[in-house]
Amino acid sequence: MRLSCRFVLANQLKPEHLHYLVLPEKVPHHIRGYKKASELHALLPVFLQRPLAPYIKKDVATYLERLKRELKKGQLVALSTSPHSSPVSVAQLSSEPGLAKKVAELQGAPVSYHKASYKPITDNTVLARNITYVPVEPMPENKIVVEFAGQWPNNAACLMLSKSAEQDQKISNARSDIQYQHRSLATFKGLDEEARDLYIKVPCSNQPQPIILPVSKMLSPVDKEVVKEEWDNVLIPILPMLERGKEYVLSSAGYFYVVWDNKVWREVEVAPNGFFADVDLDYHRDAEPQTTKAFRHVNIDGANLVPDYYIGEEPFELYQAGRKVFSGVLKSDQSARVFRLTEEEVDVAFPSLDIDPVTVKTVKSPSKAGGGDERVAQGIPLPHIWVPYKVNGAIQSECYLYYSPVQLTLSELSNLESDPGSMATSLSELKVYSESQSFDNAGTVIIPIAEAGENQFGAALINSFTQSNIAGFKMTPCSHLPTIRYLHEPLTDQPDDFFALRNVEHDWMSKSFFRSTKTDDQGYMTHRFAFPPQEVKTVDIIRAVHSNYSTGLQRLVVMKENVPIAELLD
Incomplete structure (x- = not known):
């Protein structure tokens, strides 16, 4: 037996099928003569057999009822084998909204034709382009400009702007200024109005992470059309040189320290070729062991601890964290100093006196020289040293340069930072750059770079900068520094004692x-000691000693007066 209708998926229905459309209610009239549902089920397409499989053992009436329900879902459509005299009307479709919608779509669709054996005709008419305007965010039109003294070939170092909320980090190199030939400019373009931080970026030779030197916080960009005779941020390259007769040579070894605002901002090692390699000083400072406590000491004042009576030359004991760590005898002035403690408080006990232990606060001890805090220079060697001259429009008057033949320890760095004016050389003579845009008549420390003899060490580097308008720095040879040789007295000398040379x-x-x-x-x-200014011919030799161990106070003793500097040169 055969069916007098067929079934298709609704999405496969075409306009030419509308004359064959069978409503779900009419489908049982096209399926007659079947006694078993299984016989009817076998004649249906696979996509219709699947939902009706559970009803294959039911009677035919029940099976046909389930078939109508599937067709009413609108996903399947029944088509008769012969066309109707007229298509299904709108009124007939009112009970089948899903099918009615599909029929409405097909009635408005173009009639499709079978493809003939010829190529279709194409319309080659060129139409006008339909251009749609899409607005684009305008590029920021601000900039930050950093000025460098002189014009010289680029090197490995560059400048870097910090990342902002809207923009990434930016890098810029110094380029010769065509309009003003005494300077170079590093320009950061396309910036928004947000303030940015400025850094010097020095790449390293054996590690991917560069050395980052902070220059300024919160630099404000200016309009891209702004031009200035001298910009608000100026860096000056300097070349330290040793005077040898009438010529200058480079130092072949040693370390330079740039002290800026009472902080060692830059540590530079002299490379074998006379170039300057940076040390990542911040890394080594941050890498100090945190697990080891710094040593402390206590200043004991017996007169304040036991005010009722004299306890000079009285034995005493120190307890730290509940454990005895020292025993000794007070001096005749009732004082004592004890070093190598670690806690912030200790208990002082007097075993021969009938008094309770007294708690005394300790103070942090100075670090000793030596200590094994050697730092390796990893920056790519550079031909000169950049120092800050002007930042945010302010001339940096507290900038110094210090030379040491050996690397300073971390404790020595602290000493240098605490009083750079008495140990290092001021770079205040750099102010001549604002006055004359050159260093031809700078002063006694900042000098112009003159041509060096071919046989002098570093002559090639020196001669390459004679026309560059960078600053020369006149060094004092370490072998000619004022020196005092002193026999150490361990019983009386204290770590914070010092010698000083003074000219009132x-x-x-x-x-x-x-x-x-x-x-x-x-x-x-x-x-x-640092070499004195040219006008200083004689000095007083001062010794700082502890006059009272109980308080840690020092007094200055003038050991000699009006000593000629020449007598102190080693």
Whole structure:
């Protein structure tokens, strides 16, 4: 037996099928003569057999009722084998909204034809382009400009702007200014109005992470059309040189320290070729062991601890964290100092007196020289040293340069930071750049770079900068620094004692602390001092000693007066 209708998926229905459309209610009239549902089920398409499979064992009437329900879902359509005299009317479709919608779509669709054996005709008419305007965010039109003294070939170092909320980090190199030939400019373009931080970025030779030197916080961009005779941020490259006769040479070894606002901002090692390699000083400072407590000491004042009676030369004991760590005897002035403690408080007990232990606060001890805090230079060697001259429109008057033949320890760095004016050389003479845009008549420390003889060390580098308008820095050879050799007295000398050279007339002083000076095999300390200004011819030798161990106070003792500088040169 055969069916007098067929079934298709609704999405396969075409306009030409409308004359064959059979409503779900009429489908049983097209399926007659079947006694078993299984016989009818076998004649249906697979996509219709699946939902009706559970009813295959039911009677035919029940099976046909389930078939109508499936057709009413609108996903399947029944078509008769012969066309109707007229298509299904709108009124007939009112009970089948899903099918009615599909029929309405097909009635408005174009009639499709079978493809003939010829190529279809194409319309080659060129139509006007339909251009749609899409607005684009305008590029920011602000900039930050950093000025460099002189014009010279690029090197590995560059400038970097920090990342902002809207923009990424930016990098810029110094380029020669065509309009003003005494300078170079590093320009950061396309910036929004948000303030940015400025850094010097020095790449490293054996690690991917560069050395980052902070220059300024919150630099405000200006309009891209702004031009200035001198910009608000100026860096000056300097080339340190040693005077040798009438010529200058580069130092072949040693370390330079740029001290800026009482902080060692930059540590630079002299490379074998005379270039300057940066040390990542911030990394080494941050890498100090946090698990080891810094040593502390206590200043005991017996007169305040036991005010009722005299306890000079009285034995005492120190307890730290409940454990006895020291025993000794007070001096005749009722004082004592004890070092190498670690806690912020200790208990002082007097075993021969009938009094309770007294709690005394400790103070942080100075670090000793030596200590094994060697730092390796990892920055790519550079031909000169950039120093800050003007930042945010303000001339940096507290900028110094210090040279040491050996690397300073971390404790020595702290000494340098505490009083750079007495140990390092001021770079205040750089102010001549604003006055004359050159260094031809700068002064005694900042000098122009003159041509060096071919046989002098670093002559090629020096001669490459003679026409560059960068600053020369006149060094004092370490072998010619004022020096005092002193026999160390362990029983009386304290780590925070120091020697000093002083000239009252010219308001100059240079200090050398005991804690930063090593003792040689013979027990002597060699104290070196900064070279005095040219006008200083004689100095007083000062010794700082502790006059009262109980309070830690020092007094200054003038050991010699009006000593000629020439007598102190080693």
